[in-house]
Amino acid sequence: MQRSPVGVVIATRDRSASLAVTLRHLRALPERPETVVVDNASTDGTRAMLARDFPEVRVLALPANRGALARTDGVRALTTPYVAFSDDDSWWAPGALARAARLFDEHPRLGLLAAHTLVGPEQEPDPLDKVLADSPLGTATDLPGTQVLGFLACASVTRRTAYLDAGGFHPVLFFGGEETLLAYDLAARGWGVTHCPEVTAHHHPAPAPRTGRPAVQRRNELLTAWLRRPLPLALARTRCLAAEARRDPHARAALRGALARLPAALRARSPLPPHVENAARLLDGARPEARA
Numbered sequence: 140m141q142r143s144p145v146g147v148v149i150a151t152r153d154r155s156a157s158l159a160v161t162l163r164h165l166r167a168l169p170e171r172p173e174t175v176v177v178d179n180a181s182t183d184g185t186r187a188m189l190a191r192d193f194p195e196v197r198v199l200a201l202p203a204n205r206g207a208l209a210r211t212d213g214v215r216a217l218t219t220p221y222v223a224f225s226d227d228d229s230w231w232a233p234g235a236l237a238r239a240a241r242l243f244d245e246h247p248r249l250g251l252l253a254a255h256t257l258v259g260p261e262q263e264p265d266p267l268d269k270v271l272a273d274s275p276l277g278t279a280t281d282l283p284g285t286q287v288l289g290f291l292a293c294a295s296v297t298r299r300t301a302y303l304d305a306g307g308f309h310p311v312l313f314f315g316g317e318e319t320l321l322a323y324d325l326a327a328r329g330w331g332v333t334h335c336p337e338v339t340a341h342h343h344p345a346p347a348p349r350t351g352r353p354a355v356q357r358r359n360e361l362l363t364a365w366l367r368r369p370l371p372l373a374l375a376r377t378r379c380l381a382a383e384a385r386r387d388p389h390a391r392a393a394l395r396g397a398l399a400r401l402p403a404a405l406r407a408r409s410p411l412p413p414h415v416e417n418a419a420r421l422l423d424g425a426r427p428e429a430r431a
Contacts, residue, residue, distance in 0.1 A: 143170040144220050144244075145236040145296065148213030151227040152179035152204055155188045157345075162193050164230035164341070170237050172223070175199060175216050177209040206314035207292070211307035214299060222302065225340075226293035232257075232339035239296040239338045242283050249282055250301030250330025251322070253290035254338040265342065267291055271334035275425050276418055284333035288322045288415075288422055294340035301330045311362055311403050315355035320363045326415045357393030358400075365397075365404040367411050368419065 147165055151158050158176070165174055177199045178185050189198050199212055214222050221243050223236055235254065243249055256265035267289075276286035292308075295318075305324040308317045322332045361380055364373040380397070383390035411419060 142219075143172045143236065144240045145170065145223050146173040146175065146217040146219035146221070147223045147225055147231070147236075148175050148177065148210050148217065149225045149227060150177045150179060150207065150209035150213065151181065151185060153181045153183045153185070154227040155181070155183050155185040157343075158185065158227040159188060159192060160343075161225055161227055161230050162196060165225065166193070166195075167233075168231060168236065169233055172236055173197070173217065173219060175213040177201060177213045177216075179204040179206070179209050207308035207312065207317045208310055210292070211302075214297075214302055214307065217299065220299055221296055222299050223296040224292050224294075226342075228344050229293040229340055229342040232341060235338045235340065236296070239335070242335060242338070243296075243298055246282055246331070248329070248331045249298065249333065250305070250325040250328075251290065251295055251297040251332045252284065252335040252338060253287060253333070254294040254296065254340045255336040256291055256294040256340050256342050258342050258344070260343070262341070265291065265294075268334075268336070272336065273425075274334065275421050279331060282331040282333050284335040286418075287332055287334050288326060288419060289319050290322060290332065290334075291340075291342075292318050293342055296338065298330070301325060301328075304328055305330065309366065309407070311366065311400055311407055312359045315352060316359040316363075319360075320366060323363075323367050323411055323415060323419065326418065327412055353389045354392035354396065357390060358396035361393065361397045362400055362404050365401060366408055369410065369416070 175197045180201055180203050186200055189196055199216055221240055253271055255268055258265050271287050274285045274287045278285055305328055309320050325332050361376055364376050380390055380394050384394045
């Protein structure tokens, strides 16, 4: 059987039951993609389960939790030209990875594509799909789909060389809302990031949100501004979050977390080139909640 040009990377931690469901779906795909599971120091028997039930899956056992950076370990371990990301609660529709490979083959500047995401057993479209489809950035003649500067990590496929060129997910953010910064960095290096609804992923998140996620998302939104956006915008967003922190515990936790990581963000600060900053501003204007 011909080897699939798309490999799959899954970063996981202490979710062995849902990971097993994901791997069964991936194992049934007609593309039969090579799959790498990067285990973020799980303590729930994940590694034993993988060795027993999925011996064909390559496992990278990390000694500590590296958050989203674990995906980069997986990308480096693969040699396929394209890499699809799954979470331990998401998988790809049959034929989706083959369609993604064709799009990358046909569009050499395409660095990452955001798929159409169906959520839960009801297969309802993820609300982010409409946001991406309505992106004001429009289309480009050398790219498929609509240009975007955001995506859902567990429903994305990337060109391996582009991902590594952009540095992958950023260590300052660790995990949570890390996608926008990677999209910025890809675009800053000339890679296209687009929404391609003909490629489909399935996402079955747990019914209850994970503890602390809203605060982490807000923290990383602010850190992304400090890492890549103009200083007046980063300062304005910091003031807004500080004002909210007086009455909102999530905002308070987000602000504390951002301030703790701010020195590292300032050391890694690299403002976007003007054409990408202009695109980011255009997207800010399309979001009613955006603050500048």
